[in-house]
Amino acid sequence: MADLHFELVSPERLVRSGPVHMVVVPGAEGDFGVLAGHAPMMSTIRPGEIAIYASAGATPERIRIEGGFAEVSEKGLTILAEKLEPVTAH
Amino acid sequence: MATLKELKLRIVSVKSTQKITKAKQMVAAAKLRRAQAAAEAARPYAERLEGVVASLATKVGGSSTAPRLLSGSGRDQVHLLVVMAADRGLAGAFNTNIVKAARNHAEALLAQGKTVKMLLVGRKARSGLIRQYGKLVIDYFDTSVFRSIGFAQADEIAGKVFALYEAGEFDVATLFYSKFRSALLQEPTAQQIIPVAIPADSAATVGGAVVEYEPDEEAILAELLPRNVKIQIFKGLLENVAGEQGASMTAMDNATRNAGDLIKKLTIEFNRSRQAAITKELIEIISGAEAL
CATH class of the missing domain: 1.10.287.80 (ATP synthase, gamma subunit, helix hairpin domain)
Incomplete structure (x- = not known):
């Protein structure tokens, strides 16, 4: 299966951009996972953690975000977040 | 002799x-490079947000329940001028140009019988305007205490603007800053930030795909509009920093x-x-x- 193009953007810079397997986003109405080929959608994000899976079954990389917005289009997933910080693995 | x-x-x-x-020239050159990089790094966010807001706004814009930030308060009696200048001089006519643009705008509004209020950002905006318009200045944001301008400052300024808007203190807000064109050329710019101006030609950005909205268009728009205003202010701040260094370098x-x-x-x-x-x-x- 093709990879999902994922972009994470903060006001100050483009934090990351590249292909990933799946991203789980804490949407305003519940978490949702985005894989490649997801239907176009827009959602606001509640403060929480996004989990980025580089490949199927890999340990997810977690980034804490506060206030944001996710857009899924045919080009991929774009998350605009105001504040973000990586969560270190415990 | x-x-x-x-x-x-x-x-x-x-x-x-x-x-x-x-020495000052070299310092300005180094700072300019950093400021330019920061301004460039901030561009993706602003561009993406703008695209989304524009497409949503054209969808929701007509309805009567559109957010107040978009539809405005229905009047244009009280104008708020947000004037952003640098903290330091020794930058040629940089600060003077911004102050002059703001002053011209204010005079034009006053001549039309409108009420003008000012929110000043940066020490030189204050020293340039406070004597003439002391009574009109309702707030002053000091940027000289921060070592570098970041999104947090834009957030704070935007917070003040929103609080004033919520309280019905003004109807239209205009942002004054210097657009960074090159190290030699900075353009004093007036930009209306509230109500949010929607570029007319951006309607087709989303394309034909059926997009699912969560929770719904209006709720998303209501959340994104303040963010868009913040970004505009942030962009203004960054352009100002770059412009100031450019002007300083040239001077x-x-x-x-x-x-x-x-x-x-x-x-x-x-x-x-x-x-x-x-x-x-x-x-x-x-x-x-x-x-x-």
């Missing part, structure tokens, strides 16, 4: 001035060159008068010897 000693002292003093301006470059010219002129004068003194002495000796 100045004595040799006086000339020498002048040359020394101009030389030390030149050293200072040269200091000119100053360095002027100092160089002055040193050249003074050196020539110094050499001439030294030569004149030597010649005079020789003539004295020769005529003295001849008299014997």
Whole structure:
């Protein structure tokens, strides 16, 4: 299966951009996972953690975000977040 | 005519001035590079947000339940001018240009019988406007206490603007800052931030795909509009920083060159008068010897 193009953007810079397997986003109405080929959608994000899976079954990389917005289009997933910080693995 | 000693002292003093301006120019050049990089790094977010807001706004815009930030308060009696300038001078006409643009705008509004209020950002905006419009200035945001301008500051300024808007303190807000075109050219710009102006040609950005909205268009728009205003302010701040450094670099470059010219002129004068003194002495000796 093709990879999902994922972009994470903060006001100050483009934090990351590249292909990933799946991203789980804490949407305003519940978490949702985005894989490649997801239907176009827009959602606001509640403060929480996004989990980025580089490949199927890999340990997810977690980034804490506060206030944001996710857009899924045919080009991929774009998350605009105001504040973000990586969560270190415990 | 100045004595040799006086000339020498002048040359020394101009030389030390030149050293200072040269150092300032180099500092500005380094800072400019950083400021430009920051402004560029901020661009993706602003662009994406703008695209989304524009497409949503054209969808929701017509309805009567559209957020107030988009539809406005229905009046345009009270204008808020958010004037952003630098904290420091020594940047040529940079600050003066912004202040002048704001002043012209304010005068035009006052002449139409509108009420004008001002929110100033940066020390030079304050010193440029407070004397003439002291009563109109409702708030002042000091940026000189921060070492670098980040999104947090934009957030804070936007917070003030929203609080004022919620309280019905103004109907239209306009942002004054300097657009960074190049190190040589900064353009004082007035930009309306509230109500949010929607570019007319951006309607087709989403394309034909059916997009699912969660929770719904209006709720998303209501959340994104304040964010868009914040980004505009942030962008203004960043452009200002870059513009200030650019203007400062240019001004200091000119100053360095002027100092160089002055040193050249003074050196020539110094050499001439030294030569004149030597010649005079020789003539004295020769005529003295001849008299014997």
